Amino acid sequence: MAPPTVVFFPFWGAGHLMSMLDAGKRLLARSGGALSLTVLVMQPPTENDRSEVAGHIRREEASGPGIRFHHLPAVEPPTDCVGVEEFISLFVELHADHVKAAISALTCPVAAVVLDLFGTTLLDVCRELDVPAYVYFTANAASYALMLRLPALHEEVTVDFEDMESMVYLPGLPPVPPTSFPLPVMDKKNPNYTWFVYHCRRFMEADGVIINTASVLEQSVLAAIADGRCTHGVPAPTVYPVGPVLSLTMSSPAEQPHECVRWLDLQPPASVVLLCFGSGGFSTATQAHEIAHGLERSGHRFLWVLRGPPVAGTQQPLDANFGELLPEGFLERTKEKGLVWPRKAPQKEILAHAAVGGFVTHGGWNSILESLWYGVPMVPWPLYAEQHFNAFTLVAYMGPAVAMEVDRKRNNFVDASELERAVKALMDSDSDDGRKAREKATDMKAACRKAVEEGGSSYYALGRLYEDIRKGAVRMSQ
Template identity: 45%
Template sequence: MANKPCVYFLPVYAAGHLIAMIEFAKRLSTFGNSFSIHFLLILPDNPNQGSPLCSSYLQSLEAQNTPFQFHPLPFVEPPTSFDGVEEFLSLRARSYMPHVKAELLASPSPVSALVVDFFANNVIDAANELNIPSYVYYTSPATSLALFSHLSNQERENDPKDFSEVCVPGLVPIPSTCWPDVFWNRKSGSYKSLMNFTRLCTKAKAVVVNSNIYLEKAAVEALSEGTQHVPGQKLPDIYPIGPVLSLRESKSKDHECLKWLDRQPMKSVVFLCFGSRGAFDVSQNREIARALEQSGHRFLWAVRTASKYLLRDLTNANLDEVLPRGFTEKTKERGLVWPSLVPQIEILSHKAIGGFVTHCGWNSSMESLWFGVPVIPWPHGAEQHLNAFHLMKELQVAVAMEIDRKNEGFVSATELERAIKCLMDEGSEDRRRVREKAEKIKLACRKAVEVGGVSYAHMQKLAEELGKQKGHSKSA
């Protein structure tokens, strides 16, 4: 079909965003071939500053013969004046609008839609200028989108010090301890950018959310009904199509971490991993080491070192520098410390894993739920504190841990040891409770994406809509 319409995707070049969007596109493509899929890529100006996970993932797509076309956009100097990631992404996306518009105009076939990452929402205006329907792909939970939508529609910007919680219609009150850090400075460029990203969603034809009604019933219903918006405001459709995860066949079966897990009893190991950007200083790493040593439980701990670049993944750790002397030797019979990337999906799916200490990024949270693994939340930033609140209070699949947000999220060895014992000790009531809840959520998530499931139905409806839409040609 020479004139088969094209759907263009614009991701953010970060592991939790680019991979999630491509996996969404792969799932979407299984519902027929009435349109072709193209990706517009805003690449880092220096390969050393980019995400190694993104690079390796894109290379793996070539081996899979994925039928997508990728179009790297011309380089634009990145912004140098900003006060946080949100403002940086806003300025960066805006600077690429002319190139996005040019690519859409140069499309060899009619363009039926542009799908943008939430943090690239600025380019919706370019699509609208060309009369091309735009869709927003939201890689974070529906709860955070409902919260942002509620705040973006407030008539005035209240000082966050004036109240201790946010009451979003349809949701349980969200305490200030769970707000993203950016909320505490309503005059910052990053807060204003976040609110603008949210308001721009109303210009889109629909918002696609990587969640479902089993994971976030109240938030999905609030977004669908528009209860968090100003009365009378036009709302886009909501497509909750999750969980969308990268569950492809991996080449990591011979990884040393998996070989080690093969030798451990069922559900006996607590796994500690903090995402592609979660790293601690030496002081905190040594607190973690003491907690693991004193807990007596088996553990697998992925230790990384922070990068100096804004959107770059972590680097490998020097264990001699970050761990207490003699720690690995004293715990070698029941623990493994790994200083580089680990195959997280394969580890969470392993029968030996009984718990997960996680930063609560949404992708990691959904991966743990997909495999029925309960968690100890240790959020670092972004919406992770809100995710942790949801896992603990709404889904009840998590054991709470006291985190000192005023001291860069510090957790003492004593507190981490307590939480690990609650999650892993035989006979622990917390262990029994969260494992039962996690197993129920696991089954619900899998049912959602099966043929006839709620997420499957939303994905099918979206694919049909994109396929039936009349493509907009160069003359638009």
């Protein structure tokens, strides 16, 4: 008889899809073959996303057996959506009948369903099928604590969070300035806010929540969640901190090293600051000029992954046109100390390089985890989603980072002088802030690696998750 399967239902964004797949592969390995993995794949609404997802799946299928991919029928995307959270939530909801049919048609027992954090509408399908349902939370435990607390805050705070003058108190965290809240939460009149609160409420219905973090990184927050302090004493679903969940596959030794890596090979140890802003980050000419001036005046070596604005009506950044984006003469003046790369770059391979001593990052949680895994201190430059909240927790709570003033009201603009100050604070050998960030990053590198090793906290949490899923599989077979 085929082993019971765990059904994963991810959002197609790379930061969600790949993290869930990597978590699923870890669960498979931990089960010792007692479980299989079935991934339900939505057809993304754009050709670019469809191509990217297809590429990820081809690579996973080529890497070995163990995962079955089931492609769901296409649905007509919702229209007239105000923003990303509303669009994704409605798009997922439209797949409910297809998900139900796919799960019902499986010929092996279904031990559990693991939903993306934007997929809580499908908890109803899981209940109809009497299958245990878990949520995979791709952000950190602090963000999850905020989301658990948000339904009560919605009632307690009568104004928009962006209009609050006082701090917000979240159990396990320092006082939070409301200007650090995730973008969809700032305006209560926005449909994205309504969907955010909806998902926050429905997390409480899950059988458990799997979080891509390690307990050592966020001990006080995880303790507050477990104690019910984020939910007014009502027990929250069991949390499984199984991270860092990272895909650490590098180029094979037979391949020619990437040009960025070859350039880093020529630089002194810990001398280069990396600037990279994720798959959706880009710079306008005005902002790129500020970055260029700030880097040049800082005097530090740099590797800057520069992307240009997307075509109108799309979200995919374009390869940078240096003539349009950079100040005249900048490349010539900095050629001995800097490399500007105009396309996507292998961020993990760059962060792993001994020459990299700091990271100016958009602060996506996956990028933060990669930086911690390699012990690289950061300067957060948040752009969208929950990244402002990540920036707050990085600096004020976790510690492996130096703060930088980002003007949220000017589309997250940073002046050249502020970038210069932050880079110097991070990279100068006599900087007290930089020293503290480097020490904390080094400590967290060791802690992250220990957590996922046999006997570590995340290894234990993954084993606990497997045992709880296995019990569900036994129940389903009876």
